[in-house]
Amino acid sequence: MNIYIVFFLSKNMNILKKIKRLVIPSSKIIDEWFSINGDATLREEYDLNKSSIIFDLGGYKGQWTSDMFSRYACKIYTFEPVKRFFLDIEKRFYRNDKIDCFNFGLSNVSEKKSLFLSGDASSLYGKGKKEIIKLQKFSEFIEDQKIKKIDLIKINIEGGEYELLDHIFQKNLQDKINNFQIQFHRNVKNFKEKREKIQKELIKTHKLTYNFPYVWENWERKTV
Numbered sequence: 001m002n003i004y005i006v007f008f009l010s011k012n013m014n015i016l017k018k019i020k021r022l023v024i025p026s027s028k029i030i031d032e033w034f035s036i037n038g039d040a041t042l043r044e045e046y047d048l049n050k051s052s053i054i055f056d057l058g059g060y061k062g063q064w065t066s067d068m069f070s071r072y073a074c075k076i077y078t079f080e081p082v083k084r085f086f087l088d089i090e091k092r093f094y095r096n097d098k099i100d101c102f103n104f105g106l107s108n109v110s111e112k113k114s115l116f117l118s119g120d121a122s123s124l125y126g127k128g129k130k131e132i133i134k135l136q137k138f139s140e141f142i143e144d145q146k147i148k149k150i151d152l153i154k155i156n157i158e159g160g161e162y163e164l165l166d167h168i169f170q171k172n173l174q175d176k177i178n179n180f181q182i183q184f185h186r187n188v189k190n191f192k193e194k195r196e197k198i199q200k201e202l203i204k205t206h207k208l209t210y211n212f213p214y215v216w217e218n219w220e221r222k223t224v
Contacts, residue, residue: 025186025212025213025214025215029212029213029214029215030215032212033212033215033216038210038212038215038216040067042210042216042218043064043154043181043216044067044068044071046072046151046152046179048068048071048072048074048151048152049072049074050072050073050074051074052072052074052075052151052152053074053075053076053077053147053149053150053151053152054068054072054074054075054076054077054150054151054152054153054154055076055077055079055106055150055152055153055154056068056076056077056078056079056154057079057105057106057153057154057155057156057157057164058079058080058105058154058155058156058157058158059078059079059080059085059086059089059101060080060085060089060156061085061088061089061092062078062080062088062089062092062093062101064154065078065089065093065099066092066093068152069096069098069099073098074098074151075098075099075100076098076099076100077100077102077145078093078099078100078101078102079102079104079105079106080101080102080103080105081103081104081105081115081133081134081135082115082117082131082133083103083131086101086102086103089101090103102136103134104133104134104135104136105133105134105135105136105157105160106135106136106137106138106141106157106164107135107136107137107138107160107163107164107167108137108138108163108164108166108167109135109137110135110136110137110140111135112132112133112134112135113132113133113135114130114131114132114133115130115131115132115133115158116129116130116131117129117130117131135160137167138164138167138168138171138173139167139168139171139173142173142176147176148176149176149177149178150176150177150178151178151179152178152179152181153177153179153180153181154181155180155181155182155183156182156183158185158187159185159187159188161182161183161184161185162184162188162191162194162195162198165180165182165198165201166198169198169201174201174202174205174206175205175221177221178220178221179218179219179220179221180202180206180218180219181216181217181218182216182217182218182219183214183215183216184213184214184217185214186214202219205221205222206219206220206221206222207219207220207222
């Protein structure tokens, strides 16, 4: 979910009364996030260097990828299943051999799925123009790419995060990931229980470093 769109919609209470309970974080949490400029601080300030590896799941138009590369000049894998957004990213980074762009998402299975588009917004669950997108199994991708560790994985995949994270736990891959930066969504049935279940798994190996529910939260791997 695009936080800037949420902030704009928060001024229109008639709309929010109908959809806030399902998809919108509380205005207080959003205000707190913007008050600290979280997108330019918490979401970008990590212990990374040129040798680090970042996964950007939900690349959109590539701004976060661009910002992170400007800071750290590290290897970034960017995944964007929506064709027109992917083409923007591909054009933006085609001369950068440290940024690899993929026109598919990562999930718990390899399959094709319907995604619904409305303007620049997209959702696996909703209404709008339908586009068939490709998903690839996360465990198979990192095996094919011979990826041994991921320093930071950003996950903003419109409700698909629950199945993806369950898959990571089932395959015992969480120890390969130093930081999980996650935007959980409320457009999924039993989203609260699913988020709590994932957090109970994460806390076994990671510690919560910041938490703005349904906006952004980060889990950093515990040191032994």
